[in-house]
Amino acid sequence: MKQLENIITNNENFKTLSPEHVKELAGRASIIDLETGAFMFCQDGKADHFYVLTKGSVGLEIHAAGWGTVTMQTLRSGDLLGWSWMFPPYRWHFDAKTLEPSQAIAFDAATVRDKFKKDSDFGYQVMKIVATHMMDRIVAARLQILDLYGKNPDHQGYAIR
Amino acid sequence: MTVLLDDPMVTTPWVIDQMRRETADTFTFILKPVKGHGRGSFQFEPGQFNMLYVFGTGEVPISISGTQEQNGKLEHTTRVAGTVTGAMGKLRSGDVIGIRGPFGSHWPIENAIGKDVIVVAGGIGLAPLRPVYNALVGRRDEFNKIVLLYGSRTPEDILFRSELEKLSANLDIEVFVTVDRSTMGWRGNVGVVTSLLRNVPFDPRNAVAMVCGPEIMMRFSVHELQRRGLKEEEIYISMERNMKCAIGHCGHCQYGPEFICKDGPVFPYNRISNLLGTREL
Structure with a gap:
């Protein structure tokens, strides 16, 4: 427990949390080690945890028959993984597969949600952390959609590159 | 010279x-x-x-x-x-x-001596930075950490691939390549190049960044570098506009008070930060 508190305290993501809030999170967390190719979660599976990667990397993937598997984003140490635990019906939208031996802090979603209901300040502080990652990922997704390196038909024709 | x-x-x-x-x-x-x-x-x-x-x-x-x-x-x-x-x-x-x-102006290699150097390239923007990373590697002892981040559209669009592979094998320069869209067989990083900046190892108190790519990519890279604590004057970007004479006479590439061909294309970010994002320019 104390070791987990230290890990969470020293994690850049949680630097804004008070020691009391860190303790609350640590009581709902565990460290998991994963081999290459392990599925942390699968599409439509129950979103009963969320994670902060502390080592390694994970590919967020989607798979469909006849279409294959597409990796949409690679997450690395320091990244937060999983939002579906916050919203009913608490089911994952994508697959998350490790790309190398990895380690993560896994938080128990149901008990964190319960704590949110009882302690709104705790909920607010944790939600701010999650929302920061959501904002970063939305910005990144928008940049991906822009297809910045592709041909732009409206480009004015100047080219220095 | x-x-x-x-x-x-x-x-x-x-x-x-x-x-x-x-x-x-x-x-x-x-x-x-x-x-x-x-x-x-x-x-x-x-x-x-x-x-x-x-x-x-x-x-x-x-x-x-x-x-x-x-x-x-x-x-x-x-x-x-x-x-x-x-x-x-x-x-x-x-x-x-x-x-x-x-x-035109050039990348500030001399200003980077004794500092961490972060080179951020997007798409064809790697080409103007190729002489930079070759110079940095050639004079390796003069710099601290050297980090090259490169974002490409797809794995098939990666420029100078064999060169980058050789650089990554070099233990004293860190090379990270990412693609916006993965295709079958790609086992590397997927995501925009700006997201790599979050976890890249460098000391923002003693670092220089050189960024080249589409203007939007450069703007977002600058945001991330600033978030990491890098000072505006230590961030350099390379601009492109419609250049004709290349000596600041014709005015085609005028960018506020600057001429991209003569005063640029490489600018310290703080010199043009108030112009970036201005639609009329």
């Missing part, structure tokens, strides 16, 4: 010694001076550009992507984007093009 030109508006003929296909829509010209028209060795600073003239079609500014000092050859890498670059793409070994230059 930059060679002073007798007349910067007069083009010099160079022959295409080799045309190397880099990706489906990018290629590199390896050029040598036409006999009797050479000026000795071609000297330039990383980040500078030449005006390349396709006879009968037109002239475009293209960054210098390298030189081969031992034989005086010059390299330009470009992508087929318009009429002139389209015509360039149809040229072959033995064809002759005109060259004026080099022009």
Whole structure:
């Protein structure tokens, strides 16, 4: 427990949390080690945890028959993984597969949600952390959609590159 | 040292010694001076550009992507984007093009001595930075950490792939490549290049960043670098606009009080931060 508190305290993501809030999170967390190719979660599976990667990397993937598997984003140490635990019906939208031996802090979603209901300040502080990652990922997704390196038909024709 | 030109508006003929296909829509010209028209060795600073003239079609500014000092050859890498670059793409070994230059400002390699250096490239923006990372590696002892981040559209669009693979194998430079969209068989990073900046190891109190790519990519890279604590004056970006004369006379590339061809293309971010995002410019 104390070791987990230290890990969470020293994690850049949680630097804004008070020691009391860190303790609350640590009581709902565990460290998991994963081999290459392990599925942390699968599409439509129950979103009963969320994670902060502390080592390694994970590919967020989607798979469909006849279409294959597409990796949409690679997450690395320091990244937060999983939002579906916050919203009913608490089911994952994508697959998350490790790309190398990895380690993560896994938080128990149901008990964190319960704590949110009882302690709104705790909920607010944790939600701010999650929302920061959501904002970063939305910005990144928008940049991906822009297809910045592709041909732009409206480009004015100047080219220095 | 930059060679002073007798007349910067007069083009010099160079022959295409080799045309190397880099990706489906990018290629590199390896050029040598036409006999009797050479000026000795071609000297330039990383980040500078030449005006390349396709006879009968037109002239475009293209960054210098390298030189081969031992034989005086010059390299330009470009992508087929318009009429002139389209015509360039149809040229072959033995064809002759005109060259004026080099022009413009350069990347601040001397300012990076003793500091961590973060090189951020997106798409064809890797080409103007190629002389930078080659210079950094060639003078490795003079710099602290060297980090190269490169974002490409897809794995098939990765420029200078074998060079990047060799660099990654080099233990004293860190190379991270990411693609916006993965395709089958790609096991590398997927995501925009800006997201790599979050966890890259460097000391923001003693670092310089050089960023080149589409303007939007550069703006978001700057945001991330600032979030990491890097000072505005230590962030350099390379701008592109419609350059014609390349010597600040015609005004086509005017950017507020600056001329991209003469005052740029490489600027410290703090010099043009108030101009970026201004729609009228």
